[in-house]
Amino acid sequence: MASSSKPTSSEPEASSNLAKSFADRLSFPADKASSNGTDPKAPAFTPSKFNWADEVTTPVKESSENTGDTEARSEAAQPPQAQQPAQQAQPGHATGSSLEMAQQDGATTWLNGSQGLDEPEFDVNVKLADLQDDPNNPLYSVKSFEELNLRPELLQGLAVMNFHKPSKIQERALPLLLINPAKNLIGQSQSGTGKTAAFVLNMLSRVDLSTQQPQAIVLAPTRELAKQIAGVATLMGAFLEEAGLKVTEAVPNPAMRGQQYRGQIIVGTPGTTMDMIKRRQLDAKAVKVLTLDEADNMLDMQGMGDQCKRVKALLPQNVQTVLFSATFPPDVLRFANDFAPRANQLTLEVESLTVKGIKQMYLDCDTDEAKYNALVKFYGLMTIASSIIFVKRRDTAAEIERRMTAEGHRVASLTGALEGADRDQVFEKFRSGEAKVLITTNVLSRGIDVQTVTMVINYDIPETFNHGPDFETYLHRIGRTGRFGRTGAALSFVHDKRSWQNLMAICNHFQVEPTRLNTEDWDHVEKMLKQIMKNSRNAVPEVGMEG
Numbered sequence: 079m080a081s082s083s084k085p086t087s088s089e090p091e092a093s094s095n096l097a098k099s100f101a102d103r104l105s106f107p108a109d110k111a112s113s114n115g116t117d118p119k120a121p122a123f124t125p126s127k128f129n130w131a132d133e134v135t136t137p138v139k140e141s142s143e144n145t146g147d148t149e150a151r152s153e154a155a156q157p158p159q160a161q162q163p164a165q166q167a168q169p170g171h172a173t174g175s176s177l178e179m180a181q182q183d184g185a186t187t188w189l190n191g192s193q194g195l196d197e198p199e200f201d202v203n204v205k206l207a208d209l210q211d212d213p214n215n216p217l218y219s220v221k222s223f224e225e226l227n228l229r230p231e232l233l234q235g236l237a238v239m240n241f242h243k244p245s246k247i248q249e250r251a252l253p254l255l256l257i258n259p260a261k262n263l264i265g266q267s268q269s270g271t272g273k274t275a276a277f278v279l280n281m282l283s284r285v286d287l288s289t290q291q292p293q294a295i296v297l298a299p300t301r302e303l304a305k306q307i308a309g310v311a312t313l314m315g316a317f318l319e320e321a322g323l324k325v326t327e328a329v330p331n332p333a334m335r336g337q338q339y340r341g342q343i344i345v346g347t348p349g350t351t352m353d354m355i356k357r358r359q360l361d362a363k364a365v366k367v368l369t370l371d372e373a374d375n376m377l378d379m380q381g382m383g384d385q386c387k388r389v390k391a392l393l394p395q396n397v398q399t400v401l402f403s404a405t406f407p408p409d410v411l412r413f414a415n416d417f418a419p420r421a422n423q424l425t426l427e428v429e430s431l432t433v434k435g436i437k438q439m440y441l442d443c444d445t446d447e448a449k450y451n452a453l454v455k456f457y458g459l460m461t462i463a464s465s466i467i468f469v470k471r472r473d474t475a476a477e478i479e480r481r482m483t484a485e486g487h488r489v490a491s492l493t494g495a496l497e498g499a500d501r502d503q504v505f506e507k508f509r510s511g512e513a514k515v516l517i518t519t520n521v522l523s524r525g526i527d528v529q530t531v532t533m534v535i536n537y538d539i540p541e542t543f544n545h546g547p548d549f550e551t552y553l554h555r556i557g558r559t560g561r562f563g564r565t566g567a568a569l570s571f572v573h574d575k576r577s578w579q580n581l582m583a584i585c586n587h588f589q590v591e592p593t594r595l596n597t598e599d600w601d602h603v604e605k606m607l608k609q610i611m612k613n614s615r616n617a618v619p620e621v622g623m624e625g
């Protein structure tokens with residue numbers, strides 16, 4: 079539901095007005111004197127579990143290295159290891175097994191195919207095919223992949239993945255990407271709408287398979303996301319393997335020390351990719367496509383912008399530059415235009431950015447410690463298929479992991495404190511379903527595509543460095559659920575004036591009105607959650623896109 083007021087800045091005064099206007103509408107004190115679920119006088123909590131997992135959405139896939147723990151940013155601490163998630167194909171020599179996987183053992187659901195949808199109890203009105211028939215939906219498509227003159231082997235790959243029709247971003251971006259002579263593209267589309275397939279198909283269409291010299295490079299902010307993209311390219315190109323297709327990861331990996339990086343498609347993090355080119359382990363002379371996924375994050379000069387610029391400077395001048403993200407804040411968009419000059423652009427208005435299938439809620443707590451109690455109550459209330467808890471700091475992640483494990487929950491925690499092999503292992507534990515709850519920092523806020531995720535929790539509201547609201551991170555975090563037309567829920571915890579103001583500023587920015595869950599009455603919370611999920615499943619998402 080869109081609010082009528084226009085988004086404003088994160089300045090304290092603007093925020094407190096916002097908070098007040100929300101408070102008026104939601105009967106909630108703007109100064110957050112706060113009511114609460116930790117109140118000893120609150121009605122006794124009786125956990126009559128309902129099974130969220132049964133009721134909500136679907137299957138599994140893959141993952142992401144980056145951004146922001148509080149203590150450490152980014153890719154810096156990413157040593158080695160190339161362990162692949164059990165279900166993910168081994169880039170470079172993947173295809174036989176990936177195809178087998180695609181054809182048996184429920185792999186089609188893992189491959190996200192539209193026919194692989196395992197419809198939840200309330201999901202009667204939300205069928206992927208229906209969503210792709212709605213012109214207002216970002217998944218809408220009237221055209222077919224066949225019309226794009228793709229290599230026949232790619233059509234076979236798409237069919238195996240159960241990609242029957244292109245989504246709106248694919249339908250619009252692909253003709254622009256595939257045009258000859260190649261043109262640069264800046265593409266924006268909501269989270270979970272299929273941007274990966276768009277840029278992967280472009281690369282797979284352009285590479286010359288008679289040589290294994292690198293010809294296309296994708297840069298992603300995290301180890302996990304690079305691996306995920308490599309997995310998609312390998313699967314989509316499975317039928318080209320015989321013709322010589324090789325997809326190679328450029329993430330920290332001791333096994334590659336001194337080795338040559340071969341393969342037409344290289345998917346890596348910017349630091350490793352740059353190092354490999356500089357050390358001449360990666361011959362970039364023939365590279366004709368450079369793609370940046372999560373491009374606004376990648377071009378952020380406080381983050382990886384410098385590394386990306388340096389990689390680009392090492393490539394041939396006429397390289398096709400392709401930038402994709404769900405978010406392009408205006409200042410980054412200007413920078414993106416310098417990085418990808420004269421690019422065709424597909425962008426969205428800010429009010430179109432949220433995925434309507436994601437129900438947004440918040441819980442009000444008295445103190446930081448009260449948030450933990452509320453978290454535990456919340457998890458006691460229902461069984462959630464898979465969920466991600468986003469926190470600001472590594473030590474918070476470790477503490478929640480310790481306490482939830484002690485309470486018998488199957489949790490995993492992945493922060494920048496972990497390195498290569500350990501990261502892969504923890505993430506695989508979550509992706510495979512062995513751990514139902516992933517506790518993480520912003521390191522995994524972007525790009526991860528694990529379809530069983532039905533709930534995202536903002537234990538800490540995402541903040542910028544100066545403690546203002548971080549709009550983009552919020553959007554990417556909640557976008558870990560509600561993938562490709564599925565429904566999901568996002569629950570944000572507020573506990574003081576700043577967290578409250580930041581959340582309200584974020585909601586106003588994206589013109590959404592979050593539902594307040596009243597922690598004074600957990601039975602009521604349970605009823606509301608049931609109702610919310612039921613309604614969100616019956617709602618048909620409506621989002622437009624500018625051409």
Ligand SMILES: Nc1ncnc2c1ncn2[C@@H]1O[C@H](COP(=O)(O)OP(=O)(O)OP(=O)(O)O)[C@@H](O)[C@H]1O
Pocket residue numbers: 139189190191192240241242243244245248267268269270271272273274275403404524525526527529557558561562
């Ligand atoms: N045409 C299609 N038909 C069916 N499923 C698709 C299609 N295109 C993409 N998907 C599936 O949709 C899911 C989301 O796709 P993807 O990860 O590319 O989203 P995204 O737009 O890159 O999201 P984010 O902004 O979060 O990175 C994936 O599981 C993918 O396999």
